[in-house]
Amino acid sequence: xxxxxxxxxxxxxxxxxxxxxxxxxxxxxxxxxxxxxxxxxxxxxxxxxxxxxxxxxxxxxxxxxxxxxxxxxxxxxxxxxxxxxxxxxxxxxxxxxxxxxxxxxxxxxxxxxxxxxxxxxxxxxxxxxxx
Numbered sequence: 320x321x322x323x324x325x326x327x328x329x330x331x332x333x334x335x336x337x338x339x340x341x342x343x344x345x346x347x348x349x350x351x352x353x354x355x356x357x358x359x360x361x362x363x364x365x366x367x368x369x370x371x372x373x374x375x376x377x378x379x380x381x382x383x384x385x386x387x388x389x390x391x392x393x394x395x396x397x398x399x400x401x402x403x404x405x406x407x408x409x410x411x412x413x414x415x416x417x418x419x420x421x422x423x424x425x426x427x428x429x430x431x432x433x434x435x436x437x438x439x440x441x442x443x444x445x446x447x448x449x450x
């Protein structure tokens with residue numbers, strides 16, 4: 320995921336895979352099964368993710384618990400919008416979208432078609448409501 324380092328992605332993946340806010344210890348234990356990792360490193364990563372507004376830090380007695388601000392797909396969509404904003408408005412954005420669509424698989428293309436159809440319905444309904 321662009322904008323996140325490898326360890327940040329691993330921490331976010333763990334948080335997205337759980338249903339409850341996680342302590343530093345819980346995240347550390349989950350990640351330490353796959354790699355050698357210091358507790359303080361995980362704590363620092365979680366604090367940085369909180370500063371980036373990607374996780375919420377909740378105080379729970381003596382420990383902090385962390386949970387993601389957004390679902391994974393919401394964060395990915397936000398990153399895609401940010402990337403699209405980098406293209407110049409005069410033709411660059413349309414060209415970037417066309418290039419992106421050329422790289423999706425059939426299932427993703429179907430999802431895009433459904434999303435565009437739903438958008439058309441919403442936009443049409445807005446036009447019908449306006450005086």
